[in-house]
Amino acid sequence: MRILGIDTATSTASVALIKNGIVVAEQISEAPNPYSETAIARPKSNHAEILLPLIESLLREAGCGLGDISGFGISIGPGSFTGLRIGLSTLKGLAYGGSIPIVGVSTLLANAARVTDHEGLVCSFLNARKNEVYAALFRKEDDHVLYPMTDEAAAPAKVIVETVASLDGAAPCLFLGDGVVPYGDLIRSYFGGRAKLTTGECYPSVASAVARLSVGRMMGENDNALGVMVPTYLRAPECEMKLRSEVQPIEIPSITLR
Numbered sequence: 441m442r443i444l445g446i447d448t449a450t451s452t453a454s455v456a457l458i459k460n461g462i463v464v465a466e467q468i469s470e471a472p473n474p475y476s477e478t479a480i481a482r483p484k485s486n487h488a489e490i491l492l493p494l495i496e497s498l499l500r501e502a503g504c505g506l507g508d509i510s511g512f513g514i515s516i517g518p519g520s521f522t523g524l525r526i527g528l529s530t531l532k533g534l535a536y537g538g539s540i541p542i543v544g545v546s547t548l549l550a551n552a553a554r555v556t557d558h559e560g561l562v563c564s565f566l567n568a569r570k571n572e573v574y575a576a577l578f579r580k581e582d583d584h585v586l587y588p589m590t591d592e593a594a595a596p597a598k599v600i601v602e603t604v605a606s607l608d609g610a611a612p613c614l615f616l617g618d619g620v621v622p623y624g625d626l627i628r629s630y631f632g633g634r635a636k637l638t639t640g641e642c643y644p645s646v647a648s649a650v651a652r653l654s655v656g657r658m659m660g661e662n663d664n665a666l667g668v669m670v671p672t673y674l675r676a677p678e679c680e681m682k683l684r685s686e687v688q689p690i691e692i693p694s695i696t697l698r
Contacts, residue, residue: 443511443513443658444456444457444495444498444512444513444651445514445515445545445650445651445652445654446491446512446513446527446531446647447527447547447550447650448491448524449520449523449646450515450547450617451520452468452469453469453490453491453523454467454469454645454647456645456648457504457509458655463651464502465498465499466647467494467501468647492530506538507538509540510658511541511542512535512541513544513651514527515544515545515546515646516546516671516672517671517674518547518548519547519574524671524673532669543658544669547574548574548592549576549586550646550649550650551640551646551649552576552578552580553652553653554616554645554649555643558580559580559581560580560613560614561580561604561607561608561612561613562579562586562613562614563577563600563615563616565600565615565620565623568594572594572597573595574592574593575590575593575619576592577604589607592672594674597619598626601627605630605631612635613631613634614636615638618639618640
């Protein structure tokens, strides 16, 4: 089974192809690169111009065509409003044309699922602009299980950081995403040395995580009908993350790089 995953919700567009759980090809937009720890001000990526060329380059690298793809996975949000619309409309066109199933995956979940070298708290932390971040907190027990600890939220960074700190003031936490660039000092003021901050350049792409997370749902009943699939924008009026009273584990398929 070949699954093509794409992400246009984050500031760096990426596409990845997995076959039987193995990443066989991956393409990431090169300019601008928001994964740079020193890149504070960045122009917006033009996902509309680069997405199809990225997919074409990916398929050439993998030596296959759209007819060889078993299914698509896409990061469905939250994230860039324009990027989400571009990604979903592009993938819907490809899916309709080739009668290929498509699965939508939470961008915050896919971002957290990239982590390969950390166990404990992982806060998916994406810059939402307008002085807010998109965030969700997970507990990573081992390489294959993520437990959601909060609802997904769009809120001021201080609200998110205070909420994470209130869960366990002594627990270290990995903050992952481009939100750590403008809000790194804020995080450190609450966590000090207990916080690890990374924009994610040391991990596989969001698209590769999207593809892996799509596999199980692709093999089961697909509840994401193309006609009704819409982005998750998550600009909620209530700027609070609500703690879950019950947490359910999310099985994360293992990833094997070439």
